[in-house]
Amino acid sequence: MARALTFSFLFALAMPFSPALAQPVVADLSSHRVAITSSFAGEDIVLFGVREGGGDVIVVVRGPPQTRVVRQKERIAGIWVNRDEMAFSDVPGYYALAATRPLKEIADAAFLADNQIGPDRLQFQVMGDGDPAASETFRAALIRSRQQNGLYVVGTGPVSYVGGILFRTEFHLPAGAPVGTYSAVVYLLRDGELVGFDTTPLFVTKAGLGRAVYNYAHDQPAAYGFLAILLALIAGWASSMVYRRA
Amino acid sequence: MQIYLPIAEMSVNLFILLGMGSVVGFLSGMFGVGGGFLMTPFLIFMGVPAAVAVGTEANQIVAASLAGVMAHWRRGNVDFKMGGVMVVGGLAGSALGAWLFRELREQGQIDLVISVSFVVFLGLIGSLMLWESARVVLRSGSAAKRRKARRHYWVHGLPFKMRFHKSGLYISSLLPLGMGFMVGVLASIMGVGGGFFLIPAMIYVLGMPTSVVIGTSLFQILFVTANVTLLHSVNNQTVDVLLALILLSGAVIGARFGTAVGAKLKGEHLRGLLALLVLGMAARMAARLLLTPQDMFTVSPLVGG
Numbered sequence: 001m002a003r004a005l006t007f008s009f010l011f012a013l014a015m016p017f018s019p020a021l022a023q024p025v026v027a028d029l030s031s032h033r034v035a036i037t038s039s040f041a042g043e044d045i046v047l048f049g050v051r052e053g054g055g056d057v058i059v060v061v062r063g064p065p066q067t068r069v070v071r072q073k074e075r076i077a078g079i080w081v082n083r084d085e086m087a088f089s090d091v092p093g094y095y096a097l098a099a100t101r102p103l104k105e106i107a108d109a110a111f112l113a114d115n116q117i118g119p120d121r122l123q124f125q126v127m128g129d130g131d132p133a134a135s136e137t138f139r140a141a142l143i144r145s146r147q148q149n150g151l152y153v154v155g156t157g158p159v160s161y162v163g164g165i166l167f168r169t170e171f172h173l174p175a176g177a178p179v180g181t182y183s184a185v186v187y188l189l190r191d192g193e194l195v196g197f198d199t200t201p202l203f204v205t206k207a208g209l210g211r212a213v214y215n216y217a218h219d220q221p222a223a224y225g226f227l228a229i230l231l232a233l234i235a236g237w238a239s240s241m242v243y244r245r246a
Numbered sequence: 247m248q249i250y251l252p253i254a255e256m257s258v259n260l261f262i263l264l265g266m267g268s269v270v271g272f273l274s275g276m277f278g279v280g281g282g283f284l285m286t287p288f289l290i291f292m293g294v295p296a297a298v299a300v301g302t303e304a305n306q307i308v309a310a311s312l313a314g315v316m317a318h319w320r321r322g323n324v325d326f327k328m329g330g331v332m333v334v335g336g337l338a339g340s341a342l343g344a345w346l347f348r349e350l351r352e353q354g355q356i357d358l359v360i361s362v363s364f365v366v367f368l369g370l371i372g373s374l375m376l377w378e379s380a381r382v383v384l385r386s387g388s389a390a391k392r393r394k395a396r397r398h399y400w401v402h403g404l405p406f407k408m409r410f411h412k413s414g415l416y417i418s419s420l421l422p423l424g425m426g427f428m429v430g431v432l433a434s435i436m437g438v439g440g441g442f443f444l445i446p447a448m449i450y451v452l453g454m455p456t457s458v459v460i461g462t463s464l465f466q467i468l469f470v471t472a473n474v475t476l477l478h479s480v481n482n483q484t485v486d487v488l489l490a491l492i493l494l495s496g497a498v499i500g501a502r503f504g505t506a507v508g509a510k511l512k513g514e515h516l517r518g519l520l521a522l523l524v525l526g527m528a529a530r531m532a533a534r535l536l537l538t539p540q541d542m543f544t545v546s547p548l549v550g551g
Contacts, residue, residue, distance in 0.1 A: 036250060037250065038249055038250050038252075038488075039247075039248060039249065040250040040257060041250070041257045042257070066547070067548040068545050068546070068548065069354065069545070069546050069548050070543055070545050071354045071543065071544050071545075071546070072542055072543055073542045073543070074542075075538075078536060079362075079535045080535060080537075080538070080539055082354045082355060082357075082358065082544065137543075138543065141541065141542075141543030141545070142543075142545055144541070144543075145541070145543065145544075146545075175248070175250065175256065175257035176255065176256060176257075206252065209252075209488070210250055210251075210488070211252070213252040213486075213487060213488060217252075217479065217483050218483055221479050221480045221483055222476070222479070222480050224483075224485070225475055225476035225477075225478075225479030225480055225485065226476065227487070228305050228475050228476075228479060228485050228487045228490070229305070229472045229475050229476060231487055231490075231491065232305050232306065232308035232309035232472075232490065233312055235309040235491065235494050236309035236310060236312030236313040236316075237312060237313070237316070239309070239313045239494075239498040240312070240313040240317060242498070
């Protein structure tokens with residue numbers, strides 16, 4: 001909880017707008033913890049909330065920031081080979097967007113750009129000495145790839161009203177969703193003006209055997225390597241015994 | 247039933263994995279080949295990251311080769327001295343291979359190098375096997391006995407000679423050392439045991455008796471793949487034990503049936519079939535390199551600096 005509070009506090013500081021009303025919009029998730037277990041094949045999360053006095057709602061869910069390299073293939077001697085590359089940081093590992101109406105009808109371009117609402121408005125940082133002018137095609141390719149993997153989703157579950165003041169939307173975390181802290185932000189706008197927002201965290205963690213394996217492999221790589229060998233030796237010896245008897 | 251692989255970070259169907267493991271196990275039981283050069287491409291075709299496919303497959307081969315070595319050891323078909331010399335070369339080679347692997351991964355060229363290596367080796371082995379079996383089938387098995395005397399004069403002029411009693415050889419230790427080294431590099435980069443390269447080399451270059459060749463090569467592969475497993479775990483964290491164990495369970499079942507079926511079929515026909523399969527896989531790999539990709543861009547995590 002402390003973490004969640006810090007998070008919303010930081011977010012409030014970072015916001016260019018200060019909400020005039022005390023919580024005109026409140027939102028929560030069906031679940032704040034998603035456990036990636038051995039049988040994980042994706043999960044649907046429901047976001048629901050209450051808004052005060054009408055207006056449009058935009059919901060943005062962002063995954064943890066990542067660094068990614070995008071490489072462009074080029075044909076060399078008949079073979080497709082990676083040539084130019086560009087590295088980006090601050091790439092959300094997941095991004096979902098839903099709104100009650102088309103964005104252009106809800107808010108002006110400046111608001112959407114400032115708050116990075118919509119995958120094409122995401123601001124990735126170019127790492128190293130990459131040429132910012134050439135970065136556009138690489139950035140577009142990165143977004144395209146994430147959309148294909150179901151990591152960037154737009155309007156899959158549009159925000160709908162339940163009896164006037166209640167609203168709900170659904171978003172899907174695919175099997176390849178990264179672990180980390182996600183944030184769901186709900187904006188309430190009236191006549192293009194932000195009247196309130198609320199943010200709520202979502203923790204995606206590996207669990208069970210998969211978590212143990214992953215953590216061990218990354219925290220104790222040498223011990224993990226020896227364990228992998230030992231397991232293989234036991235398995236090989238066991239199968240050899242089975243054969244011998246048969 | 248979907249299962250989430252913790253290191254590959256993807257969700258796959260458990261039965262497809264078990265099925266793949268048993269098909270490769272079946273083929274290796276039937277033809278007496280290691281499964282690495284079939285399994286690693288299969289995993290890559292499935293969408294497993296190439297680096298994970300290689301590291302995991304090395305881990306699986308540890309198990310398969312131990313089972314094989316034990317069987318050959320019981321029959322006294324392992325030349326431990328020869329194997330030991332090859333292991334020394336293999337450890338050095340796999341260390342070099344693992345270093346190369348990491349460098350290439352940072353450069354974004356590892357997928358290319360793995361694919362090209364498979365196209366070259368699968369293509370070469372497939373063609374040789376097809377040619378060999380076609381030749382024998384056409385002559386209707388009349389003469390498969392052209393085992394020429396080994397006349398490699400330069401080979402016998404090399405220094406550091408050693409006596410290998412089990413194989414009845416007195417040859418330069420540089421030869422098994424160098425062969426072990428090359429297989430070590432291949433194992434690190436391709437996730438294969440390297441038997442397809444080692445066995446012909448041991449027969450034709452070293453002139454070892456065929457009875458001890460398989461056991462000895464498995465002995466060397468056991469140590470080399472164990473080293474590759476360790477190095478890939480430390481350098482790249484790309485060994486998925488869960489995936490390795492699933493594939494292995496499938497392979498154990500498949501190999502049983504494969505051995506039984508293999509005993510009933512004619513060797514040359516079998517080899518022809520395997521050759522076609524291997525060539526098909528080489529073609530599939532080559533298509534990935536030659537055909538215009540749907541998307542010119544690839545995205546991957548940032549590795550290293």
